Amino acid sequence: MNDIQVPMVDPGRAKQRHTISKLFRMACMLVAVQAVVILVILLSTIFFRGIDHLSWSFITGVHRDDNPDGSGLWPAIIGSIVICAICGLAALPIGIGTAIFLEEFKPKHWLLRVFHNLVQLNITNLAGVPSIVYGILGVTTFVYMFGLIESYEANKAPSIEFGARRYYQVRTAAKTFVWLPVEDKTIRLLEINDPIEAMYPNGQSFMLNVINRGDPKPDDAELLGQTVYRGSKGSIFSKHPWYYLRLPFHKSVLSAGLTLALVVLPIVIISSQEAIRAVPDTMRDAGLGLGCTRWQMVRTIILPASIPGIMTGAILAMSRAVGEAAPLLAVMGGIVSKRTGPENLMDNAAAMPITIYKWARDDNPGFWELSASAIIVLLCLLLTMNSFAILLRYWAEKKFTAN
């Protein structure tokens, strides 16, 4: 009986090993919970700092340099939304298009195949480029356009522009202003000596009545409003509709939106690719089997099936764009004191992340708490966007598992 040597497992050692395993599990859990602790501390400190100033007048007000209590966030909210909209309009079609190309149109020609692989490799690398580098790209490309076009200077009409309407503004004898059309925009001041056609700011036109200084004024109130003294000068000003464009784009919301579009483009592409890849191959085969061209198949089968997934990714990309500050600082500079949102595409704007940054760095400590209030507004916006994305994802998952 004693001849057979059975290797004995030391029960004490086995127990010890199980204890180690249990302790390790506990330790892992304690460390993992730190993420929750960090988030709770982060959100609660910001909440308690910012809640005092959070009011309707804060949301609808504008920044005031020396008065933190009376300052508000409205121009920044509008600015952020406009920039984000431009960013979405640029990034989503391009990003989704690239994703369709990468997933559904794998080319056969060797040259295109090289291009295909290059694009795929490139996107992975682009996602790792710091956003401030995109900011520099935006400054060089959109703001200065490589210096190829004469840069825009104050009090000088830009050489290439579109959509601006110029008028000379003249004061009438009734001390109101009327506008005259501009024929040569290089003439900055127009002297009026003869009756010419003019218009009211509402667009209604009339013949200007010119009288000499010292002549009796007309009694009729309407005629008085159409009368100017001989030798009055009209100075040029321009009205810019929202679609006003000039080259280069300078420090404008358009530059900012396009730069952000480049920042989020890799995110849009990667998430759209995943959404398209999630469509089962059987659906592709069914479409092609019915005699569709690839594009018909993509348009009628792949896109409808993957659109919830694509939209989820798109919303997440947009929420990244809303919170992004570094490229905006590079492209537009640190603007806080705007009274309104951007008036046209070439206008600059305040934006929420920039305002948060500038307020947090302000010498006046009153602005520090205001910065926290602005963070609360920004986080609420992000929360709304993300819950929408989560709902979409939930809906999309249900749709596919039902099949």
Place this chain on the structure above:
Amino acid sequence: MRSSAVSKRNQAIVVALLIFCATISVATTLGIVTILFKESIGFFSRVNLSDFLLGTEWTIGRSKNPADYQYGIWPLISGTMRITFIAMLIAIPLGLITAVYLSEYAPRGVRAVLKPVLEILAGMPTVVLGYFAVVVITPTILEPIGFKPYNAMAAGIAVGILCLPLVSSLTEDALQAVPNSLREAAFGLGGTRFDSVVKIVVPAAMSGIVSAFLLAFARAIGETMIVALAAGAIPTFTIDPRGPSQTMTGFIVEVFQSEDVIPGTIAYYSIYAVAFTLFLLTFITTLFGQFIRRRYREAYE
């Protein structure tokens, strides 16, 4: 024209449009590389490359006379590395262990809380974390133990918080890619959970884990708003985390927001030289991470 001919023509138009879309992403990379390279040449035609690479003083914009400027990149690199090092000290252990817990241990309920929390942290705008660093971390934790109001430590901690979700989600993907048969083999040999995790799963996923670390490293190097808010604006060449420090990204932002950047001035060109250095560092790190993942990936079929 027959309808099939029309649809063929439509398809050709669409494919051309799609190729155009795809070209934009390539053009972005090319644009970044050419712009940074071209304008850096403008910088190095004014400044000696050796002064830039070997100098330990960076004083652009710090004295009235541009002739007194010193162009040594090392203070900026040391600032970046100080903050990145602190961030990695936080993000790597926390992220790795969180990933191990999520992948190997976490019951459904815990997972349902932990995953969204990490996603929220990952989506947090960096300017918010910067605010947290300068308004909460520095005054409540660091100033009482002798740190300056602007210091590398607070910025490093905040960047660490930023990188934590990145490390944990990429590492978790790597751990999940390890097939269950390996874990079962460990249990079959009498191993405990601890044995299977530490001796089997983590080593098997090592290439993915290292590439996750490298991506987080690249992210930390490129982080801008946190350092612009919390680290101060003085380039210092030291390893002391208690004082202010300026990173490469911090310098770029400082120049952009302090004055109008006039093309042609030395401050303008210096942005590009610094950005080029930054881009090279992050690009090489990202490429290296991809290389490691591909080269050392254990493929289990």
